Amino acid sequence: xxxxxxxxxxxxxxxxxxxxxxxxxxxxxxxxxxxxxxILSEMEKKYRMSSQEFYDRFDRGEMGDEMDYIRWAGxxxxxxxxxxxxxxxxxIEICS
Numbered sequence: 001x002x003x004x005x006x007x008x009x010x011x012x013x014x015x016x017x018x019x020x021x022x023x024x025x026x027x028x029x030x031x032x033x034x035x036x037x038x039i040l041s042e043m044e045k046k047y048r049m050s051s052q053e054f055y056d057r058f059d060r061g062e063m064g065d066e067m068d069y070i071r072w073a074g075x076x077x078x079x080x081x082x083x084x085x086x087x088x089x090x091x092i093e094i095c096s
Contacts, residue, residue, distance in 0.1 A: 019094055029086040036079045043072045051076050 008014040040051045046068075047054065054063065055076045063069050 015094060022089060022092055022094070026086065026089055029082055029089065032082045033079065033086065036075055036082060039075050040072070040079060043068070043075070047072075051079075 006014065006018070043054070044051055051072070054069075055073060057063050058069055058073050
């Protein structure tokens with residue numbers, strides 16, 4: 001686990017500000033995950049395959065380069081990054 005130390009001249013408010021910033025970012029990440037998951041769900045219904053199956057085939061060059069496929073791959077990669085960021089940020093412990 002990485003350790004980040006923040007030193008402030010007046011720390012009585014800094015802890016609360018950091019906590020609120022983390023909570024706001026988690027909220028934004030949750031929203032992004034929901035939005036991106038919705039887009040992926042639409043693509044899965046349209047093409048009748050899971051996003052993971054699609055991405056594996058796309059990555060191997062089996063799907064072609066239609067704009068829909070490029071967007072689908074991008075959304076899939078975005079979801080993976082959003083989830084990774086959410087998981088990392090969720091593990092933060094703010095110490096006094």
